[in-house]
Amino acid sequence: MAQTMTQKILAHKAGLDSVKAGDLVLINLDLAMANDVTGPVAVNVFEKGNLTISDPDKVCFVLDHFTPTKDIKSAQNCKQVREFSEKHGIKKFFEGGCAGVEHALLPELGIVKAGDAVIGADSHTCTYGALNAFSTGVGSTDMAIGMSKAKAWMKVPSAIGFNLKGNFKKGVSGKDLILYIIAKIGVDGALYKSMEFFGDGVGALTMDDRFTIANMAIEAGGKNGIFVADEKTIAYMEEAGVKEYTTYEPDSDAPYEYVMDIELSEVPYMVAFPHLPSNGKTAEEAESLKVKLDQVVIGSCTNGRITDLRIAAEVLKGKKVKENLRVIIIPATPKIYKEALNEGLLNIFMDAGCIVSPPTCGPCLGGHMGILADGERAIATTNRNFVGRMGHVDSEVYLASPRVAAESALTGYITAPKN
Secondary structure, three states, X not given: OOOOHHHXXXXXXXXXXXXXXXXXXXXXXXXXXXXXXXXXXXXXXXXXXXXXXXXXXXEEEEOXXXXXXXXXXXXXHHHHHHHHHHHHOOOEEEOHHHOOOHHHHHHHOOOOOOOOEEEEOOHHHHHHHHHOOEEEEOOHHHHHHHHHHOEEEEEOOEEEEEEEEOOOOOOOOHHHHHHHHHHHHOOOOOOOEEEEEEOHHHHHOOHHHXXXXXXXXXXXXXXXXXXXXXXXXXXXXXXXXXXXXXXXXXXXXXXXXEEXXXXXXXXXXXXXXXXXXXXXXXXXXXXXXXOEOOEEEEOHHHHOOXXXXXXXXXXXXXXXXXXXXXXXXXXXXXXXXXXXXXXXXXXXXHHOOOEEOOOOOHHHHOOOOOOEOXXXXXXXXXXXXXXXXXXXXXXXXXXXXXXXXXXXXXXXXXXXXXX
């Protein structure tokens, strides 16, 4: 039976020769992960059910959403997860100077790899599909069972194929591509489907591009996003210390609902307008509307990696951000922070008038470190721009790539890069 990449991984993890869309299978998990927001809920379910942990090495907590802890409630949540981890011998526990934004941290540390099956009590867990893994977000109840049994029931998704061809125009990135795709298919265009990326154009994408694209599969309703593995995938995993992995390719006649051919050279700089990631316009269209900004955020699990910071620094070097505009730079992990420090990027940002934050999710979810007030507008490299996402319900968030965000930081309104 012909299968997609996702179907092959799920079949293997369920101990079956093959599966098809709609099958309900019990899969063995390689990792169940939660954070300081979802972790306490999962812990409460776990303890209410008097559950036990079968394999502590397959459980992971990353405290990243409201950390450094912003108030008493967030401190209590972190304390609860910390004590739970100590009690149950969970070694994959990360906070403070050892933590960072979870979906950047775990690949960087080699904790997730090709062929893995991962659930996370966070919707952007689909990020790890960039490594040719099956990864998806779940609720905190499923997380509690996953922590206990290292297993999860999964309905096998149908799939959409994305055949990438050629190369980007100079400066265009993975963030532009995923906003371009979501604008075309809509926020429910891949509802409970696997978004599978293949074709010669994959080789033109950096790993950071792929993490960004897989991360935002959920913004099209996707169950997961996944890329074929290539030399870049292998090199990334080897640098992270991964020694054993299994890669999967789709069969030539894999049962995709349809395949979308995308010429990368035709992808423009994109901006998603409020209040949906699918409300996409080209950056040129956005610039013509003279959208005045109050804040710029460059960071998050989507675009807080070192290549993102390098792009922003390239734009901002030797310049000043617009007067009275708040520009917040958030390296996604301590390693990325150190790389940016050693490369002189933090000096560039601070000399330009930016704020440099410690690694955190911070303002992305309206947590802290950059909340918007009534009527304020931000352009951000984050992944979601729903009503009230970054603060007040009458604020607005515009999604864009690091290059577009940095260019906009100089002018004070949404600005398209001039290649």
